[in-house]
Amino acid sequence: MTGCDERTTVASPRAHEVLGPEDFLRALAPFDQLDDEVFADAVASLEVIYIPAGTRILQRDGEPSAYLHVIRKGTALLSRDGIPALNAEAGEWFGLPSVLYETQPEFDVDALDDLLVYRLPAEVIRRLTGSPDFAAVVSRGLASRLRATSRVSDSDGAPVAVAMAAVSTLVRRPLVILPAEVDVGEIARTMRAERVSSVVLSTDPPAIVTTLDLRDRVLAAGHGPQIPGSSVASSPILSVDEGTSITEARVTMLERSMHHLGVERDGQLIGIVSTGDLLRADASSPFHVQRDLATASREAFASVPDQLHATIAGLLSGGLSPLEVTRTVSMLTDVLVRRAMSLAMEELGPAPCAYAWLTLGSDARREQTLLSDQDHALVHEATDDAGAAWFHAFATDITDLLAVAGLPRCPGGVMATNWSGTLETWRHRYLRWITAPDVQALYETSIFFDHRVIAGDLEVGELDEVVRHHRSDGVLLARLAAAAGTSRPPLGLFHRVRSTADGTVDLKAGGINPIVALGRLLAFEAGSSLRPTTDRLEVAVEHGGLARDAAEELTEAFRFFQQLRLEAHQRAWRQRTEPTNRIVLEELTPTRRRHLKEAFVAVGRIQQSTIQRLGGEEVSR
Amino acid sequence: MKRSFGHLSGLSLGLARGRRLLRRRDHPHRLLALDLETTGFDASTAEVIAVGTVPIVDGAVRIGELSSTLVRPSVGSAEDGIAAHHLRPSEVAVAPPLHEVLPQLLGVIADADALLVHHAPLDVRVLRRACTAMRCSWPNPAIIDTVELIGRCRTRERATGTGRRLPRDLAGARAAFGLPPHHAHDAGADAVATAELYLALRARLAR
Structure with a gap:
């Protein structure tokens, strides 16, 4: 019974300002996406607990989390x-990845x-992921959390991602203010003209x-x-200070079921933020960066590495899968390259003829890490010497800009500055490569088979046709199989992981490259021109x-290697040391060391059997 | 006003058993948080117009088992009592009468190790009076009163001279713990609010 003794001055909240557990959860993405019935089923298992400060809630590498924990109050x-x-x-x-995949928590979580x-119990969440779009929204929800991340420095100067971007970052335009005496027709026309969902009346x-009013x-x-x-306006306008975090602003709006929130600077209203703005902020994490990159000046390219590392730190710490992270990096790299191209064209003028800019290798497969070299090439229509000179200057400028942005030049020189030509030239190159007798050369040129057009109008599909045309060529298949054995997992006798003298293992050479080569080989056999390795493996299963x-x-092995690589790169970035694909075995937890060994063993076994099946052993001998 | 000895001893015995439960290290296995909305604060005349309950099992409030219903008071009950709860007389008019609700309510109370109420004396007396009137037997549960736990916090904090005085009312005490505002005068929401406050009080008293 409420309020039967000693009523204090605490005002009891008005009914429309408060949300019970069920309503609160319902208002949170992705639970707002669920059908009523499905949601009711989830609420049947909803529980409220109170966790005292200082409690360790989840233990990294401990038991998988039995629940998805949604915080209502506290940090x-x-x-x-x-x-x-x-x-x-x-x-x-927190704890979503652990709940979804029944894996050990990736983080220690403390109150x-x-x-x-x-x-909500883990099995309920896993059941929900079967409902349409929930899984997709879940991962977007995760990424979105990190979108609101900004970089702050802790005592030793290492940037950490904290969900505390200010709500003022969402204020995109000045207030739309109308005189106090306008009628609602004028208000509606102004909303249409200005494309806003609210206007402010200059009353006092x-x-x-x-629009809801x-x-x-x-x-x-x-x-x-x-x-x-x-007569239909609301006053005063519920407002928060511009320094309020987006998270807090979201909760304020949720709690009061408000769709608009005023943002104040020194007590003066400076803008209105809508639930739509919050949603966009939600959906924007890499999109913020994307927008920055798409409009970056030449000078701003130098700050790109830090920006990208911070984004990746956010995505990783939010529990996004490493493959999602590398896909995001590839997407951002595309934006960066396109921006470099338009900056180059500002200097050089338009291209003399149609062309296609190809990105190669890991970026083409959308498996880019921040340590990946620039690998690219140009295909253009027939042109004269002046045209060829234009393309060379174009490629040089772009390569320089990308180097400033932290993408190392390809040590092997696989860059558009060296690799440019007409479609006819390229077709002959492809033919030469796939008929070359030297297996090592075949392996080295295979980077060109993984290409993706990221700019330009020229149609280059026939390069894939050249390759596809030879898919039933058993000899070529056997040579490709042999080439796929060029790079092997570092395993010694009795499946011991072989490390170098300094106790390190190269994840790229020993883990990533063998899987990528297998994916390429099997996609070739299946006649598929898909690029991403995991998609290629999927196609191979179908075929x-x-x-x-x-x-x-x-x-799984691929995901694990990528995770370890991304983490190693992050560590190097934080400590300002040279990033590398080598990891120190002793620095891994016992569990991860075991996983690493198992992953290498699995890759070695499947590599061996696939090469044998396609006759690669014969070629090597 | 004259009250029977039995009513008083039932309440104080229940509270005493509730205190003993709380002296144990772990949470009681199953508690039932209860909130009644009544037409007034006088236990000898107040009529029940809404009941909300939610179990707390091993320290977790089971929202899925939240149950609440409006109750139709007997004819002639004061309309202002209903209005105070933001209910329209028409809403209450179609609700089931207490004699239909009571047996099920007593059943869930009997299933719990203890009954949890914010300011237990009023609600417990109202229910016991209803039991007598409807010839049901009161299950004599152990009773935990969040107001009493607030009193213990206040005593302790007065002794140590720490903090501001914890308010005794539900909304005020919740606010003092930083718990979110809730729908006061909604029996189900009040039961959940009481349950959450109990968990916060337990945590503080355990420090």
Whole structure:
């Protein structure tokens, strides 16, 4: 029973300002996407717990989390090896990857203060992922959390991602203000012209009219466009200070079921943020960076590496799969290259003829890490000497810009500055390569088989046709199989992982490259021009070239190697040391060392059997 | 006003058993948080117009098992009592009467190790009076009163001279713990609010 003794001055909240556990969860993406029935089923298992400050909630490499934890009040800290990675606050959750994949938690999670937590059992969440779009929205929700990340430096200068971007970053335009006496018709026309969902009336204090007010208080109430705007406006406008975090702003709006929130600087209204803006902020993590890159000046290219590393740090600490991360890096690299091209054209003028800019290798497969070299090439229509000179200057400028942006030049020189030509030239190159007797040369040129057009209008599909045309050539297949054996996992006797004298293992040479080569080989056999390695493995299963469980093992191994690489690159970036694909075995946890060995063993086994099946052993001998 | 000895001893015995439960290290296995909305604060005349319950099992509030219903008071009950709860008389008029609700309610109370109420004396007396009137037997549960736990926090914090005084009302105490605002006067929401407050109080008293 409430309020039966000693009523204090605490005002009891008005009904429309508060949300119970069920409503709160319902308002959170992706639960807002669920059908009523499905949601009701989830709520049947919803529980509320209270976790005192200082409690360790999840233990990294401990038991998989039995629940998805959604924070209603308080702050939890996600950390690794005692290094804070991310704060989870009201309206955010933790433990999702562990819940989804029944894996060990990737982070230690501690209650920084007392937490009020809503939790859903892991099996309920896994069941929900079967419902349309939920899984996709879940990963976007995760990425979105990190979108609001900004870089702050802790004591030793290492940037850490913290979900604390200010709500003012969402204010994109000045206020749309109308005189106090306008009618609602004028308000509606202004909204249409300015493409806004709210306007501010210059009453004292200012009042707000939203599209919802036009519906609920004007049309539904039977009024016409002549009634005064002030009669349907709300005042005062619920506002927060510009320094308020996006997370807090979101919770404020959620709690009060408001769709618009004022943003104040020194007590003066400077803008209005809508739920739509918050959604876009949600959906934007890499999109923020994307926008920055798409408009970057030449001078700004120097700050790209830090920006990209910070984004990746955010994505990784949010539990995004490493393959999602590398896909994002490739997407951002595309944006960067296109920006470099338009900057180059500002200097050089338009291209003399149609062309296609090809990105090669890992970026073409959308498996780019920040350590990947620039690998690219140019295909253009027939042109004269002046045209060829233009393309060379073009490629040189772009290569320089990308180097400034932290993409190392290809040591083997596989760059458009060296590799340019007409489609006819390229067709002959392709033919020469696939008929070359030297297996090592075949392996080295295979980088060109993984190409992707990222700019230009020239149609280059026939290069794929050249390759596809030879798919039933058993001799070529056997030579490609032999080439796929060029790089092998570093395994010694009794499946011991062989490390170098300094105790390191090269993840790229020993893990990534063998899987990539297998994917390329099997896609060739299947006649597929897909690029991403995991897609190629999938196609191979469909086509019968690879067993389902083998494909899954390779995919998992690939994911694991990429995860270790990305983490190693991140560490190097934080410590300002030279990034490398080598990891020190002793620095891995025992569990991960075991996984690494198992992954190498699986790759070696599948590599061996595939090469044998396609006759690669004969060629090598 | 004269009250029977039995009512008083039932309440205080229940509270005493609740205190003993709380002295154990772990949470009682199954608690039932209860909130009644009534037409007034006088236990001898107040009528129940809404009941909300939610179990707390091993320290977790089971939202899926939240149950709440409006209750139709007997004819002639004060309309202002209903209005105070933001209910319209028409809403209450179609609700089931207490004699239909009570047996099920007593059943879930009997299933719990203890009954959890914010300011137990009023709700417990109202229910016991209803039991007598409807010839049901009161299951004599152990009772935990969040107001009493607030009192213990206040005593302790007065002794140590720490912090501001914890308010005794539900909304005020919740706010003091930083718990989110809730729908007051909604029996189900009040039951959940009481359950959450209990968990916060337990954590503080355990420090």
